[in-house]
Amino acid sequence: MPLLGCIADDITGATDLAGALVRRGVATTQVFGVPEGPLDPDPDAVVVALKTRTAPPAEARELALRACRWLRSQGVQHVYLKYCSTFDSVPEGNIGPVTDALSEELGAAGAVHCPAYPANGRTLYLGHLFVEGALLSESGMADHPLTPMRDPNLLRVLGEQTAAAVGLLPFDVVDRGPDASAERLRGLAADGVRHVIADAVRDADLDTLAAAAGDRPLNAGGAPFGAAWGAALARAAGVAGGAAPVPPAGGSAVLAGSASRATARQVAAFARRHPVLRLDARELAADGGTVGEALAWAGRRLGRGPVLIAADTAPEAVARAQRALGRARAAAVVEEAMGRLAVGLTALGVRRLVVAGGETSGAVAEALGVDRVRIGPEICTGVPWTFSAEPHVALAFKSGNFGGDDFFLDAFARLAEPGEPGEREPGERGEPAAGEAGRAERAGDGTVEGDRD
Ligand SMILES: Nc1ncnc2c1ncn2[C@@H]1O[C@H](COP(=O)(O)OP(=O)(O)OP(=O)(O)O)[C@@H](O)[C@H]1O
Numbered sequence: 001m002p003l004l005g006c007i008a009d010d011i012t013g014a015t016d017l018a019g020a021l022v023r024r025g026v027a028t029t030q031v032f033g034v035p036e037g038p039l040d041p042d043p044d045a046v047v048v049a050l051k052t053r054t055a056p057p058a059e060a061r062e063l064a065l066r067a068c069r070w071l072r073s074q075g076v077q078h079v080y081l082k083y084c085s086t087f088d089s090v091p092e093g094n095i096g097p098v099t100d101a102l103s104e105e106l107g108a109a110g111a112v113h114c115p116a117y118p119a120n121g122r123t124l125y126l127g128h129l130f131v132e133g134a135l136l137s138e139s140g141m142a143d144h145p146l147t148p149m150r151d152p153n154l155l156r157v158l159g160e161q162t163a164a165a166v167g168l169l170p171f172d173v174v175d176r177g178p179d180a181s182a183e184r185l186r187g188l189a190a191d192g193v194r195h196v197i198a199d200a201v202r203d204a205d206l207d208t209l210a211a212a213a214g215d216r217p218l219n220a221g222g223a224p225f226g227a228a229w230g231a232a233l234a235r236a237a238g239v240a241g242g243a244a245p246v247p248p249a250g251g252s253a254v255l256a257g258s259a260s261r262a263t264a265r266q267v268a269a270f271a272r273r274h275p276v277l278r279l280d281a282r283e284l285a286a287d288g289g290t291v292g293e294a295l296a297w298a299g300r301r302l303g304r305g306p307v308l309i310a311a312d313t314a315p316e317a318v319a320r321a322q323r324a325l326g327r328a329r330a331a332a333v334v335e336e337a338m339g340r341l342a343v344g345l346t347a348l349g350v351r352r353l354v355v356a357g358g359e360t361s362g363a364v365a366e367a368l369g370v371d372r373v374r375i376g377p378e379i380c381t382g383v384p385w386t387f388s389a390e391p392h393v394a395l396a397f398k399s400g401n402f403g404g405d406d407f408f409l410d411a412f413a414r415l416a417e418p419g420e421p422g423e424r425e426p427g428e429r430g431e432p433a434a435g436e437a438g439r440a441e442r443a444g445d446g447t448v449e450g451d452r453d
């Protein structure tokens with residue numbers, strides 16, 4: 001039976017955690033939504049990918065409880081709630097309400113929370129979350145279209161989402177190791193603290209937390225804490241991970257609905273070598289033909305290499321779309337279009353599809369009807385390729401903020417056989433090849449315009 005059952009609030013977060021577990025030697029299956037039947041074959045960890053990050057709290061709670069009940073029906077005794085390393089929440093939740101509901105369901109006295117992700121620049125010190133050394137509130141997350149994060153103090157953010165007491169496990173205690181941390185956790189519990197925000201600035205701190213809090217039924221946070229917990233449980237049970245799956249052959253494409261700064265840089269880098277098409281949310285809402293035109297555009301180019309279709313996520317474009325359509329409808333229009341594009345692209349022979357953005361990934365997986373994946377090779381920290389058997393397609397679900405500028409090129413190179421298109425020359429970093437740069441039009445500031453002929 002699985003040693004650890006995980007519930008992730010979005011798909012990129014789920015694959016991030018599943019990849020981290022596999023990297024640490026824990027055989028992991030990821031399922032999309034709550035399955036009807038049992039797991040087959042029995043992995044050491046299972047990650048249920050939900051799409052609840054921005055759902056109304058009652059719905060997020062209900063889905064998380066269903067996932068938890070299914071995990072327990074598979075014999076799971078340790079449950080990890082995976083949310084974003086930037087603690088993405090809507091003002092009324094969902095991290096607090098979901099943790100409270102799971103805690104009650106599992107008979108747990110709350111949870112230890114740690115979203116820190118040192119390898120991706122997210123660190124937590126005295127309860128304050130930093131992204132690449134800047135406070136969360138001064139990172140790109142302050143302008144997120146759905147979950148703007150404007151307060152870096154997680155005790156305060158979580159405190160507003162729950163009636164339960166929230167306390168801190170500070171870095172000086174974590175630094176003293178598992179015994180000192182476990183003792184402080186006992187002290188906080190005796191004082192009535194239910195949710196503990198735990199500081200962590202290095203990978204080793206997550207192992208300390210896993211050792212200190214690993215006997216609890218519920219913990220919560222980012223991928224590294226969950227992976228450290230899974231690894232500790234696997235070590236204690238004396239088990240080791242399984243073999244890697246084989247990728248399918250076919251066309252390559254990227255769908256980007258993420259409005260993050262990292263994705264914008266990645267789109268610009270990709271456009272120096274391959275065609276890029278940008279879609280406007282207002283146009284998608286107004287014109288039923290836009291998706292079909294985009295697929296025709298892709299169909300004409302796919303034989304020559306990968307293509308990319310992105311939502312226009314320049315801050316002015318997002319603001320215009322939100323003014324015209326409202327925040328929720330603007331996002332839904334783009335997500336629906338991305339789902340239809342994914343279905344259309346696979347009909348055109350695409351078998352290697354990179355999706356940028358957690359909400360966007362959820363929409364794509366749902367439209368494709370993907371219900372479970374095996375975890376394949378890692379493209380960068382936090383983003384593995386995943387393989388679906390039905391439909392047979394390789395999918396990389398990239399969290400908005402993850403990956404270097406050449407992420408999309410690296411992704412296809414990671415799967416290419418020697419000599420296959422998409423294979424990167426050693427040392428190649430996405431600079432324009434002679435005569436190629438004209439395929440995508442670029443504005444002077446590095447943003448990309450689509451060539452919609
Ligand atoms: N022009 C636009 N106007 C309004 N909303 C948009 C626009 N373009 C994209 N969106 C929406 O913004 C949201 C971006 O969220 P998504 O989770 O996909 O990316 P992200 O937040 O960058 O990534 P992650 O959640 O993995 O960190 C999506 O719901 C998408 O539909």
Ligand SMILES: O=C(O)[C@@H](O)C(=O)CO
Nearest residue numbers: 012013016084085358399
């Ligand atoms: O933790 C992260 O940053 C990611 O796994 C994520 O949740 C992306 O949506």
